[in-house]
Amino acid sequence: MERVHTLAIQATSDPRFIGEVERASGQQISHCYQCGNCSASCAYTYVYDYPANQIMRLVQLGQKDIVLTSKAIWLCAACQACTTRCPCNIDVAKVMESLRVLSRQEKKVSGRDIQLFYDEFLKLVKRFGRVFETGLLPLFGMKAKKPFTDMDLAPRVIRKGKLGLIPHKVKGRKHVEGIFERFEAYCSRREKDKG
Amino acid sequence: MRIGVFVCQCGTNIAGTVDTEAVARRAMEYADVVYATSYVYTCSEPGQQEIQRRIKEMNLQGVVVAACSPRMHEPTFRRAVERAGLNRYMFEMANIREHVSWISTDKEANTRKAMELVHMAVAKLRFNQPLFSSKVPINKRVLIIGAGVAGIQAALDCSDGGLDVVLVEKNPSIGGKMAQLDKTFPTIDCSSCILGPKMVDISQKENVTLHACSEVESVSGYVGNFKVQIRKKATYVNWNACTGCGECVRKCPSRKAPDPFNEHLATARAINIPFPQAIPKKAAINRDYCLHFTKGKCGVCKKICPVNAIDYDMQDELVSEEVGAIIVATGFDLFDHSVYGEYGGGRYPDVISGLQYERILSASGPFGGHIRRPSNGREPRDIVFIACVGSRDASVGRPYCSGVCCMYIAKQAILTRDHLPDSNCYVFYMDIRSPGKNYDEFVRRAQEEYGVQYIRGRVGKIYPRGDRMVVQGADTLLGIQVEVEADLVVLATGVEASAGAGELAEKLRISYDQYGFYMESHPKLRPVETNTAGVFLAGACQGPKDIPASVAQGSAAAAKVQALFARDAIETDPQVALVNERTCVGCLKCIMVCPFGAIQSKTLRDGSIKAEVLASVCQGCGLCNATCPPKAIQLQHATDNQILAELNILCA
């Protein structure tokens, strides 16, 4: 996402957003005093479009659009370094996680390939009950239009006999599928209650 | 009784959310009220005159002022009614500001509440009795606990005013933290050059009794007449004899004793004089390291001492002192940074505290004033300072700002660039707090003249790479992560309450906040007083403070003591317990509960036993009153009848 030049604060700020994030994450966003420790500790600051402390700041300013379309929230690896060191006891990783969930709910996901990978992963779990890496990688590669991702590794992995060629099917996979279905039903009900 | 009611508007402070006129009108309906009005600023000069005028005009016998907290102006108004000829206890206050107008904007509810509070005050006042205080003589000696710069200043000011001073210091020497500092901001004066003469003064004043290596054991009594027990810890050296020649120190074979004065960057001998300018300059033995005590051999110091001062059999000694006032100046301790795992948790020798760096900079320090790395003794080239370590950090339970560290790292960076012109200094900070006179200019100079790099952001992690340290932080102004390779990292470790502050407070019966800093009586208007009469505060024991502020408070506390001692006697508070001998059954339960030993038993001529209160000892807590089965002992001005009268209003 392009960096904004002038932020017309009233025009772009959504005050309800702060509350949404606080509810979803259980964290008090106003406690952040912008020390930057999260960004200092985050191994991914260099690939983020907005470093973690700026994400926090943007939330404080109610900048829903910028935050939910940011790449940063999808590049966060949930490593907890920020959470462990935040002097204000904010679980920053939890905030990032909640932002990913909100971003998905609001259909604003920017990290398309990451989301794609996650989606393929979950599809396999839903179908077989377990993940099946041999299937996952090429599937992901094709859909993300990066067919050669990790192709260099594939022969070595197969040589070590580490990738099974047949997916393991869990006996209770119907139950696992049921979990997904009930979860989706629950979500759409929650959606309706809100709307 | 003829009662007058004055409802204060306090400008709009009260009138904004309370209908003061209506409160006054309603007051006219209460029993015995013959006059009621609302007034704009009751505590102002005209306001007080108005009260006095009405007392005379209306022949009032009691007055109620409904205004701010009685903790604020009760004494003001008591004096006012007294000037008009009433007894000062024929007065009551209703708090309709702090407890009403400021906590809710619901004008109707507030007004109703104010009316009830006024009604309660009137109801109580109807049972008030004139009370008269007696006078007790003041013991014009002052005890000062803690001999850092604040305590020293207070002691010198009191001594100059002709008072006898008892100064108690727990360390072997006076001087406190300031004695450990190299130079001082914002002028870069040499710390020991400006503190040294004051320390010497202390030792030369005839009216100052110094107890070093001593702590307060217990305190009893009350303003004007405290009794204090002081424990003088055994030093195993007879200080009356010791001349401080240092012969013993040079010859002592036990060289690995801790050296707290040098913040453990060096070691000391088992027998030691903490630093050359120490006052008193006397040797003391650390028995945990002395071979005589640990192994039963050696005895070198005893053999060598030219004045035969060594005394291995010395015991702690308890001395009693009687004083009329107490100044507490116990200062602060430094936050222990080992809780910061991300900064190495104290494992890295080249990651040090601010005070350790002062010792490194100091000519009397472990490296003779040459800046060296503790790990290998080499001169550092890149030095990183990190602000707010153990301050402004809720995750380590220290959310407050330590106030002095922004300034001391600016000072240390300047001194570093002075000592080592080829060095590079970096400061990681969140905000720069430099509000004193010439303070911000000082910090600007560090940046403009001395080229210190200030980086706005906190540090996430410090780790060794090779023999250097990598400081990984953020520059939030740029929005990126930054790394600095450093030879030495100085943590601006924050200020916390001194060890044992809580226990001392309990002995003195003064309050402290959740961090252990002592509570002043009023944050703006009574900054060096406590809630216990006769006990005053000075310096960093009350909260983080720099030297100018500590000295100012030392002088202020001394002035308060002088004002107290300007009188020969003080009036006792007549709000004490009183026994009704007719109803007292002599069970003596009251004696058991009185925390101050203020009640004794006496036998009447008919042989019956009765309780008797020593008015000068009673502190007016009312425990006895609540305990007494036949309610024979009553706390004046808070009797059962008075409190029940207030409650009756609310039960109506």
Added chain:
Amino acid sequence: MPVELKPKKTTVAYYQGCSLEQMASEFDVSTRVVCDALGVELVEIPDWSCCGSTPAHSYDPLLSAALSGRNLAIAEQQGFDVVMTPCPGCLKALKGALKVFKDPNKREAFLEILQMPFQGNIQAVSNLQLYFETIGTEAIRNRVTKPLTSLSIVPYYGCLISRPPDFMQFDDPENPISMDRILEALGASVPEFPFKTECCGATYGVTRNEIVGKLTGRILDMANRVGAQAIAVSCPLCQQNLDLRQAQVNRYWRRDFHMPVLYISQFMGLAFGVEPESLGIDKLFVEADSLLDILSREGERDQSVGGKMA
């Protein structure tokens, strides 16, 4: 060598998770061997299913909780009160499920989606926690027959094992020491390693492998600098990034790392005298032959010393 059993046998439910079934099969194998040697009986949760890992969590913590809830509920039905998983990702999911279950605002939705009886009377621990807290380093030391005396090994914990601290409730978040102590008990020397918990790139292996290249490279470099001959890990993802992707790292940084990365259980097995093949050492991408050589030479010397003494 016959495996001695501890007198009192500990039995725990075992959740291996998807990675240990395939890519990290040697972690599974070695964990089973080592636990057996230490007298811990591992009972695989019957018909377990995937915990959903990061994808489920980023979808909705509730989904993640329900997926893990299934495995917990099965273990609970089987009468277990502890489930051990060697994968920190799975552990996070299992603990997350317990947390959701204990949250009165979420319990109802959780149970509705799960549709299985569940009391929540079960605890989830990592293999390290089991070794360090339940078994103890003393018992581990006693079991050592071939100490790793001549090896210098750094432990790499990864970011999840002890963080966030109040959630994981195990070891120190900044400077964990459990693996250090275990390695020391095995006889290895353990240099101070400042990157014990630096993130290795986690799941970005697949989607952004240049990130992994950079982050993993830092870790390998630091291990190299402090003189380590090998890295011990306890996470399949860390192992994959450090071992399988070491070649990618070398390309990214133009370096020539050749640093064996073994699971802690493999080191334990070696020190307990288990044959390398039974520990899946041959499954590593960066071969550990050099280590094995050092160890066997060491073993011979020991024996000759022992011989003289006898």
Added chain:
Amino acid sequence: MDQSAASGALVDSIRIIGFLCNWCSYGGADTAGVCRFKQPTDLRVVRVPCTGRVDPLFVAKPLIYGADGVLVSGCHPKDCHYAVGNLYARRRLEVLKNFLSFMGIDQRRFRYTWVSASEGQRWQQVVSEFSETIHAVGPNPLARK
């Protein structure tokens, strides 16, 4: 002068008595006021030198005669201006608390707590929570109005 805002339908009829010691909690309540911390208006404060002065009768009588709640607040343990007054108070009032139910009074109508002079925020919290509790318990059925 009866209809007050939406803050609670029962606001008007609820009356809570607070016994605050002069040194700590009264100061804490002042601090809360000085900081303008918003609080419910149901509380009427009686200033006592020490919670040790509070006779159990002072608590029981209003509850029998119709007050809706009684709050006693003093210094934190060990921080008492009179050394141990608050400990006596606690012992005495604990006993009383157990007696309340015999007298047909809901125990929730009485609370004993500690607030220091610096804890304005804590005072706000204590008052708000206690008022909420009393509103939930409802007006005192013994009220003789």
